[in-house]
Amino acid sequence: MRDLPLLEQPTVEPCCAPLSAETLGADAAEQLARQFAALADPVRLRLVSLLATADGGAVCACDLVEPVGKSQPTVSHHLKVLADAGVVTSERRGRNVWYGVVPAALEALRAALAPR
Amino acid sequence: MRDLPLLEQPTVEPCCAPLSAETLGADAAEQLARQFAALADPVRLRLVSLLATADGGAVCACDLVEPVGKSQPTVSHHLKVLADAGVVTSERRGRNVWYGVVPAALEALRAALAPR
């Protein structure tokens, strides 16, 4: 028995060639830096990890506040940063909002770090 | 004909299990966030790319200032940030200092982003 993805997955276009393949241009560097910046915070990393390890790949925002030990507005802020960077997606379900990782986004970053 | 590595490569211990494998603890999250933060700047990304694409894998600091278009102290600062994060190594050679990427460090970050 197979389920459709819980959350709609946005299309992800690769930021650039791997760092080790060709010299990064200024524009690509800015874009890539923004994506890494999204992961450059311990709270956001824990959020991503919570989403990525959840079965179904999605978690209600209500279940994210307590595990990271920050206030609700702070968690909401971090989720927005992740969403703006394309690392997570969100979807309203009644009164709740569910968040899920965008595996393709992580894969794109992984590709940027690939060795020569 | 094979050469020894131009720069001594430090040992790199993996920060943590992949984000998608198990929930990231607070301490591991801090450590991993610091490493991603090193890559969360366009100038530093270009520096890493310049080093990674150079044959021999190392470049004189003197050849890094002009390509990134920032002042010498600024470039020196960014190189220090990268070195502190373990992403690059440096070695003095006479009056110059040569910098090189630490491929294992990039690989460790890549591993953290690996899918389930």
Add this chain to the structure above:
DNA sequence: GTGATACATTGACAGATATCAATACATGAG
């Protein structure tokens, strides 16, 4: 409609960060 619940936004503030000019330090040449 009213009230309750879940999430997002605003505003304020402290701490971090990127940048450069000026200066210090280290190395090799003479």
Add this chain to the structure above:
DNA sequence: CTCATGTATTGATATCTGTCAATGTATCAC
């Protein structure tokens, strides 16, 4: 030792970022 060169450090400043309390907004139950 002295000087020139390459790199690092210091100090100052503007900008960005993480955080929370307070408030706003959307959805459901009634």
